[in-house]
């Protein structure tokens with residue numbers, strides 16, 4: 450592996466992260482994918498309300514199952530496991546993956562809509578043609594919108610199956626929807642669209658990404674914590690971790706966009722084309738990398754501050770800036 454994006458630490462440090470994370474990811478990622486398959490079956494059987502046609506169901510399958518790192522659901526699962534203090538070798542209940550899948554449903558809709566001609570007009574996503582290029586704009590718009598309430602329903606039913614209290618169930622669904630909404634992802638996307646062609650200052654760029662990308666990543670931690678029934682202090686520490694890795698994730702994204710090729714990324718690097726402010730344009734590559742690393746240190750410190758023993762969350766934090774796509 451070369452080091453074109455320069456975010457990678459030494460081979461030893463990389464090896465240490467991989468040693469902890471790889472077996473865990475190999476175990477949990479297929480379980481998340483199974484939960485996403487359950488979502489598709491449930492939607493096709495009319496579970497989300499029944500009004501979707503075959504084109505929209507195929508578009509949902511394309512957007513939801515077409516690859517991706519599954520970072521948001523994996524964070525949710527890791528947060529739940531850390532808070533529920535399950536033994537390392539104990540299996541995660543399916544219901545936790547169902548709750549986690551609701552985050553991927555929101556994420557998938559956002560990417561399907563973001564790629565549409567009225568937004569990024571993207572040809573490629575995860576190395577494949579984008580959903581609207583395969584299934585058409587109308588089906589993609591409809592399918593994406595249908596995923597939003599469907600996600601809330603899946604989060605709710607997952608919580609009920611897991612045995613969460615009604616209060617915790619409402620809190621989990623509400624954490625997801627607030628993060629997806631105007632003060633979170635949608636609001637961030639809106640600010641981003643308005644900011645095209647403008648040189649944003651550091652504070653504005655941070656605020657934009659805290660909403661656009663950070664809110665959903667943070668909700669992944671909060672939802673996992675709430676579903677496990679932890680106290681408010683620990684839940685907030687996990688959100689603090691989420692906010693820090695959210696910012697680091699975006700800085701790493703900008704570095705990758707500036708340094709990796711389309712084949713590695715699975716999409717066309719687009720920030721420069723769209724004349725967007727990025728952490729690289731603001732700080733330069735070296736300073737951007739240093740800022741990403743500082744955020745990761747802060748994320749891990751947030752876990753230590755509440756004595757949360759969470760080696761997987763620590764490894765995911767490091768992975769966020771070491772990833773190659």
Ligand code: GRG
Pocket residue numbers: 516517518519520558559560562563575634635636638639661662702774
């Ligand atoms: C109409 C204003 C308005 C909003 C609609 C389209 C939309 C809602 C929001 C878009 C939000 C967006 C595109 C956020 C980007 C998030 C991001 C960094 C995506 C890449 O995440 P990864 O790397 O992707 O986790 P994979 O492919 O691994 O799943």
